[in-house]
Amino acid sequence: MTTDHRHIGRPVPPRHHDRLVRGHGRFAADLRADGMLYAALVRSPLPHAEVTGFDATAARRDPRCALVLGPGELAARTAPIPTVWRLPGQPEDAVPVAVRTARYAGQPLGIVVADTPTAAADLAETVRLDLRPLPPVPTLADALAEGARPVVPGTGDNTAGRIRFGSPPEEVAAALSRAAVVVERAFTLPRLHHTPLETRGVLAAHDPGTGLLTVHASSQAPHAMRQDLCAVLGLRADRVRVVSSDVGGSFGSKVLLYPDEAMVCAAAVALGSAVRWTESRAENFTAAYQGRGQQATARLAVGADGRFLAFDADILADLGAYATQAGSGPAQVTGLTLQGPYRADAAAATVTGVHTTRVPTGAFRGYGMQEAAFLRERLVDETARELGLPATELRLRNLLRPDELPYTTHTGLTYDSGDYGAALRRAAALADRPRPPDAPWVRRGTAVVTAVEITAFAPTALLEAYGIAWSGWEGVRLRINHDGTVTVYAGVIAVGQGIETTLAQIAAEGLGIPLDWVRVELGDTDTAPHSDLSAQASRALTLAGGALVTAARRLADRMRQLAAAFLDTAPEKVRTRIAATAAPSSPDAVFHTPDGARIAWREVAHRGYRGWGRARPTDPIRLEESVDFDPPQLTFAHGAHAAEVAVDLGTGRTTVTGYWAVHDSGVLVNPLIAHGQIAGGIAQGLGQALTEEATVDADGLPTTRSLREYTLPASPDIPEDLVIEHTSTPSTVIPGGFKGLGEGGTILPPAAVACAVAAAVPEIAHTLTSLPLTPPRIRAALRAAGLTAEGDIR
Amino acid sequence: MNVRRITMRVNGTARTADAPHHLTLADHLRTALRLTGTHIGCGTGDCGACVVLLDGAPVCSCLVLAVQADGREVTTVEGVADGDRPAAAQRALVEEHGLQCGFCTPGLIVRMAHAARHGGGEQDVLAGHLCRCTGYEGIRAAWRRLAAEEDGR
Numbered sequence: 012m013t014t015d016h017r018h019i020g021r022p023v024p025p026r027h028h029d030r031l032v033r034g035h036g037r038f039a040a041d042l043r044a045d046g047m048l049y050a051a052l053v054r055s056p057l058p059h060a061e062v063t064g065f066d067a068t069a070a071r072r073d074p075r076c077a078l079v080l081g082p083g084e085l086a087a088r089t090a091p092i093p094t095v096w097r098l099p100g101q102p103e104d105a106v107p108v109a110v111r112t113a114r115y116a117g118q119p120l121g122i123v124v125a126d127t128p129t130a131a132a133d134l135a136e137t138v139r140l141d142l143r144p145l146p147p148v149p150t151l152a153d154a155l156a157e158g159a160r161p162v163v164p165g166t167g168d169n170t171a172g173r174i175r176f177g178s179p180p181e182e183v184a185a186a187l188s189r190a191a192v193v194v195e196r197a198f199t200l201p202r203l204h205h206t207p208l209e210t211r212g213v214l215a216a217h218d219p220g221t222g223l224l225t226v227h228a229s230s231q232a233p234h235a236m237r238q239d240l241c242a243v244l245g246l247r248a249d250r251v252r253v254v255s256s257d258v259g260g261s262f263g264s265k266v267l268l269y270p271d272e273a274m275v276c277a278a279a280v281a282l283g284s285a286v287r288w289t290e291s292r293a294e295n296f297t298a299a300y301q302g303r304g305q306q307a308t309a310r311l312a313v314g315a316d317g318r319f320l321a322f323d324a325d326i327l328a329d330l331g332a333y334a335t336q337a338g339s340g341p342a343q344v345t346g347l348t349l350q351g352p353y354r355a356d357a358a359a360a361t362v363t364g365v366h367t368t369r370v371p372t373g374a375f376r377g378y379g380m381q382e383a384a385f386l387r388e389r390l391v392d393e394t395a396r397e398l399g400l401p402a403t404e405l406r407l408r409n410l411l412r413p414d415e416l417p418y419t420t421h422t423g424l425t426y427d428s429g430d431y432g433a434a435l436r437r438a439a440a441l442a443d444r445p446r447p448p449d450a451p452w453v454r455r456g457t458a459v460v461t462a463v464e465i466t467a468f469a470p471t472a473l474l475e476a477y478g479i480a481w482s483g484w485e486g487v488r489l490r491i492n493h494d495g496t497v498t499v500y501a502g503v504i505a506v507g508q509g510i511e512t513t514l515a516q517i518a519a520e521g522l523g524i525p526l527d528w529v530r531v532e533l534g535d536t537d538t539a540p541h542s543d544l545s546a547q548a549s550r551a552l553t554l555a556g557g558a559l560v561t562a563a564r565r566l567a568d569r570m571r572q573l574a575a576a577f578l579d580t581a582p583e584k585v586r587t588r589i590a591a592t593a594a595p596s597s598p599d600a601v602f603h604t605p606d607g608a609r610i611a612w613r614e615v616a617h618r619g620y621r622g623w624g625r626a627r628p629t630d631p632i633r634l635e636e637s638v639d640f641d642p643p644q645l646t647f648a649h650g651a652h653a654a655e656v657a658v659d660l661g662t663g664r665t666t667v668t669g670y671w672a673v674h675d676s677g678v679l680v681n682p683l684i685a686h687g688q689i690a691g692g693i694a695q696g697l698g699q700a701l702t703e704e705a706t707v708d709a710d711g712l713p714t715t716r717s718l719r720e721y722t723l724p725a726s727p728d729i730p731e732d733l734v735i736e737h738t739s740t741p742s743t744v745i746p747g748g749f750k751g752l753g754e755g756g757t758i759l760p761p762a763a764v765a766c767a768v769a770a771a772v773p774e775i776a777h778t779l780t781s782l783p784l785t786p787p788r789i790r791a792a793l794r795a796a797g798l799t800a801e802g803d804i805r
Numbered sequence: 806m807n808v809r810r811i812t813m814r815v816n817g818t819a820r821t822a823d824a825p826h827h828l829t830l831a832d833h834l835r836t837a838l839r840l841t842g843t844h845i846g847c848g849t850g851d852c853g854a855c856v857v858l859l860d861g862a863p864v865c866s867c868l869v870l871a872v873q874a875d876g877r878e879v880t881t882v883e884g885v886a887d888g889d890r891p892a893a894a895q896r897a898l899v900e901e902h903g904l905q906c907g908f909c910t911p912g913l914i915v916r917m918a919h920a921a922r923h924g925g926g927e928q929d930v931l932a933g934h935l936c937r938c939t940g941y942e943g944i945r946a947a948w949r950r951l952a953a954e955e956d957g958r
Contacts, residue, residue, distance in 0.1 A: 024899050031907030032895040032914060034842020034882035040840035128832075129825065206909040208846045208854060208937050259844070259908030292847040498832045507906025507938050687902050687939060694940030718851035718935065726931040726941040733942060756940075 016523045016589065019747070022683035023526065025509040026533045027257075029527045037256040041082070042283035047214070048077050052288070053121040053132035053138045054298065055113030058149065058711035059162075059368040062111050062120055064141030066283040070123055075130035079138070079281055080274065081121040085109035088277045089243050092268055095411075095480040096337045098172025098364045103444070106333045106371075108243060110268045113142070114162055114332030115370045116296030116712050119271040121798055122348050124278050137595060142645035146709030148368045151306055151327050155365060157793065162332060169366045171330050172570045176346045177359030178321070186321035186357040190312035191213055199328070199490040199781040200382045201232035202304040202329065202705040204721055209259020211269070211299060211515070215276040226253045226276055231265045231506055232545040235481065237536045239268035240276055240338070255534035262375030264299050265506075266547050269296060288440040296716045301705050302375020304329035305342055305382050307347070307581040311390040319409045321357040322349050324386060327662030330364045331371035339364040341372070343477070344379030344465070351387045352431040352463045352649060355525045358421040368711055369402055370692035374547060376695060377757040378641070386609065388460040389780060396776060401768070403439050403459055404427055404774060406632045407432055413737045417743075421697040426463060427743045434651040434673040434738055435461050438587035441651035441671035443735055446792035452660045452800035456771025460762040462652040466676070466751025468548035470643050484641035486540030488563040489518060491570065491634035493594025493620040495613035497522065497529045502542025503533040503551035506751060508561050510551045517556050517747065521563020522570075523587055524612070528595060540639070548752025549648070552680060553742070558640035560746040563635045572601035574615045576624035581766035587612075604610050646742040648750040652673040652693075655732075658771045661800030663790030665768055669732035672759075675741045677750035685752055692756020698724040700764035701755075703782050774798060811875035815840065816884025819870050824871035830864075831855045831870035834881060842882040842911050846935070853934035856912035857881045865912075882911035885918050893954055895919040897947035905938035917948055921955045 030036065055062070080088065089104030105162045113120065115691060121138065133207040148154050150160055154169035160760040178186075187193060214227040226245060232235050233253035241248050271288070277437065280284040290299070299578055328342030337802035338363065346360030391409075395402035411418050419425045440458045446455050455669045469483035488500040499518050505511050511531040519526045533539060568582075575582040589612065590599035596613035603609040618624055655669035659689035671691060679685045706714045715721040762784055762786025768784060769776035775792040793799070807826040812819055822837035830847075834840045834857070843866055846852035857866045858880035861870060885892040894917040896948040897903070904910045913934045920930040927948055935946060 025905075028899045028904055028907065029891075031910055032882075032891065032898055034840070034911050036842070036844075036907055038841075038844070038908065040836075040845070117857060129827065176847070205938055207934065208852060209844070209906070210846075218888060258906065260906045262937070292849065507904075507907070507908075614837060644839075685900050686907055687943060690940040690942045691905060691938045692940075695937070717849060718847050719849075723937065724940075726945060727928055729941050742810050805924065 017027050018520040018526055019680050025512045038209055038259050040226050040289040042214045043466040045217045047285040047287055048124050048129045049128040050122055050124050050286050051135035052119045052462045053135050055118045056121055057142055057144055058147040059118040060113045062141035063143050066139040068135040068387045070134040073134055075125045076134055078124040078278055082109050082111055093237050093242050094336050095333045095650055096340045098174055098339045101172035108273045115369050117206035120280050122274040137712055141441040147706045149711035151329055151365050154367045171364030171366050173363045175361045175673050182357045183321050183323050183359050184493040190320050191315035192397050193312045193758040194309055194390055195310035196385050196780045198307045200303045200305045203302040203319050203703050204705050205264035207260030210295040212289045213272050213275045215279035216285035217279040217283050217401040222250050224251045229265055230255045231257050231261045231547055234541055236268045243273045252537045254377040255504045261506045262376045266374050277291050285726040293716050297713050300371050304372045307386055309386040310522050311394050313394050317405055317408055319355040322355055323361040324349055328364050329367055329494040331369045333371045333372050335371045341379035348380050348383040350420045352411055352461055354411055380756045383606045384462040384758050387761045392766045392771055425644050428740045429649045429675055433648055438651035438653040438671050438673045453657050455657045456767045458656045458765055458766030458770050459653040462757050462758050464648040464755045465645050466549040466648050467553035467642050467646045468550045468556050469642050470644055473794040481543035484639050485542055485554055485557040485558055486639040487562055488637045489566055492614050495616040498533045500539055500579055501533055501555040502540040503555045504546045506546045513552055513680040517559045518563050522567050553689055553745045553749045553751050554640055556749050557746045562636040562638040570615055573619050573624045577610050578608045580604050584671055642744050644744050646744050646750050648676045648755055650755050651761040652759035653794050654767040656767040658768055660798050663786035665784050667730045670730050671734045673736045673757050675738040675740050676746035676752035688752050690758035694724050694729050694761025696757045700761040704783050809872050813874045814878045826872055828871045829867050830869040830871050831866035840881050840883055843912055854909045854912045856915045863916050884899050891949055892918050896952050897951045901943045901946040903943035903947035908937045920958050921951045
């Protein structure tokens with residue numbers, strides 16, 4: 012390989028951007044099909060009601076109407092969506108598509124298909140629903156109250172299973188009894204809307220002749236969607252194709268097949284035609300699954316010397332009306348990752364799922380780890396205050412050192428590599444700056460927090476041990492085409508994270524060729540290797556990239572062997588010389604021998620395709636390598652974030668005035684993309700720290716239904732002083748040394764901001780256990796502590 | 806249904822098509838005229854993804870009826886480039902990594918290209934455009950590069 016083709020580590024702009032800035036995206040709502048019809052959903056306006064009537068007579072009589080499927084027709088045409096990750100004791104193991112009882116406002120009850128989008132929406136409005144209201148169960152407190160109505164009929168209460176992770180109870184009790192200080196707090200992490208700028212969308216086309224169902228969807232996981240569609244519609248896997256083209260943001264909200272999407276596909280099959288559905292923003296706010304939604308009581312026990320003795324938490328997870336395919340998964344991960352990057356004698360957590368009459372919750376970037384970081388880092392912060400120690404000092408004292416890795420936590424996670432202290436010290440140093448003069452009613456504070464991040468979520472043994480019925484491994488197919496160009500097929504998909512560019516970089520580096528010879532093809536279940544989890548859980552680059560490192564090495568070896576055969580020499584005598592801008596057929600892209608014999612890259616590929624040059628008749632012909640990668644264990648990224656905030660004692664408003672992040676994701680394939688992932692994650696985390704909360708009223712009806720009621724961070728909300736740095740500790744378990752980074756930016760901002768507010772106003776530190784830190788919430792804490800703008804001046 | 810035949814000059818070309826009275830300009834561009842570069846993120850004028858120029862002024866095309874654009878001039882993201890050569894706003898966003906999924910990008914490009922020529926403070930230009938991917942860092946850098954380039958002319 013020549014140094015011309017060092018692609019890993021180069022900040023190459025993502026290759027799909029040129030297309031997107033010209034308006035040539037292919038998002039679900041942009042796609043068309045011959046004779047396409049349009050769907051609108053009929054949804055429950057009430058959070059909890061028996062559906063005693065679904066009268067679509069008016070719609071059916073309208074000439075614009077092609078089809079109506081109500082609960083009865085849906086029951087005949089669909090089976091429930093199976094779940095894959097359940098809590099022990101969870102009462103239900105599937106999510107129904109056809110229902111006779113609505114369990115959340117916005118739940119789809121039926122579907123109307125018509126010749127225009129407007130007609131479909133208008134006709135859906137004419138469907139007369141007869142609803143017998145049932146008592147809403149909007150909050151965890153309501154759900155767990157004595158005599159609460161069970162959301163799942165026939166169950167005794169609203170708990171939806173329970174699991175315990177970590178040290179046995181007697182070890183936790185022993186650690187607590189040795190403690191000099193035990194700090195315990197009650198925490199609330201609200202539900203959130205993912206709010207991708209592109210709402211959900213499906214174009215389903217059924218060909219009655221061939222029996223093929225082709226579904227284009229804004230999906231993070233087309234293979235999982237296909238499996239679920241097969242189960243729901245009773246179709247054979249070889250008759251269902253799911254394609255994700257451009258996805259306009261997802262963040263965990265597009266990982267599962269939803270009932271409304273299944274209805275669109277059922278309608279396409281029923282009609283034998285193409286049906287498109289584009290979710291409205293209001294639907295996205297009410298019917299798309301939400302993130303987070305936990306309450307926890309957590310404690311940290313510390314010895315007199317400041318040594319961490321035990322982390323322990325009781326976590327209640329608001330699963331909503333149904334446990335979805337992965338249901339309690341995020342809350343389970345909170346329990347699994349509570350210990351974080353610290354040493355402790357014991358760590359344990361109990362996770363209890365709870366049903367409410369709200370839209371189900373599920374994956375959201377940070378997947379339980381943001382919640383764990385908030386509990387843990389706030390507890391550490393409170394403990395430092397109690398002990399009278401600087402919080403950074405207490406953290407450094409208890410952080411695992413590089414020489415202690417690999418380290419297995421009390422919940423069984425094995426950290427492979429990293430220098431947690433280095434990241435923390437660096438973030439603290441970056442944030443250490445003179446404070447500007449503030450108005451007398453403004454208090455300023457800084458805090459540094461830290462976390463590890465599960466990445467490469469895959470190992471088969473691990474998923475099996477947790478009872479997760481998804482495959483974790485990732486496959487790639489790497490092909491040198493007959494003209495010497497290269498195509499990569501992978502099961503992971505592109506959701507804006509730039510994976511098509513980073514995979515091209517890995518392939519080009521492994522083959523020693525220019526980047527523009529490589530095309531990356533993703534997202535089509537007909538051509539992509541199988542992938543259940545695909546683009547989620549910070550795994551795409553580590554797993555597909557790890558597989559690709561191996562595939563590229565094998566294919567490079569085969570090309571060299573073929574070239575040696577054509578040059579009539581030994582493979583070890585063959586060198587390549589490929590100019591950075593050469594085409595595959597160019598005289599500047601050749602294999603050569605020391606004595607000057609040469610053959611063009613393209614010629615080797617072309618002859619290879621004819622089957623020439625093989626040493627033995629049994630040698631493979633096609634210049635293609637297929638590699639499946641199942642890593643031996645997880646690989647852990649880590650990071651430390653520092654926030655500086657200014658708190659207005661009069662209004663209670665918190666402004667983030669500076670933010671410094673240090674991340675370690677091992678070997679970075681593309682620093683530009685890595686930076687963007689962290690920066691975007693931080694912005695989402697800041698929104699979650701300060702403004703975002705999906706709310707309902709006392710009747711259980713959603714009150715955040717538009718972008719005016721649910722405030723996303725806008726440009727002015729992101730601090731000018733935002734610094735992101737990377738350290739690099741290569742993964743010891745992933746070929747190439749890569750670690751994931753899709754979620755890292757999101758995990759720490761709520762903890763960093765809350766701890767910084769605590770530093771600014773220690774008088775209210777103990778109250779900072781609920782998010783978001785809105786002005787009314789902070790103002791109430793300030794007033795309770797006797798602090799006012801005027802009072803502070805005096 | 807109330808339908809009117811309307812003609813607008815879109816990206817320099819006269820385009821005539823039927824538009825139901827209630828149809829928004831955004832939907833008309835995307836369906837009748839097949840210009841799907843204009844994206845609809847909310848339909849309520851809150852996100853800015855659908856911004857186009859109407860007679861040279863930026864508007865949320867989800868808040869304008871197609872019939873209101875009859876006889877007027879419309880510029881969409883497909884029309885800001887100079888042939889194959891991307892506009893400065895497009896180049897700046899690519900080079901400064903000001904997009905990830907690219908869904909919010911079209912409205913931003915139209916707005917930035919307009920503001921670079923006609924002036925506008927950073928907050929005025931960017932605050933009306935929501936992006937859920939980038940955290941705005943690359944977008945702000947792109948705007949500053951673009952504004953500096955325009956100042957340099």
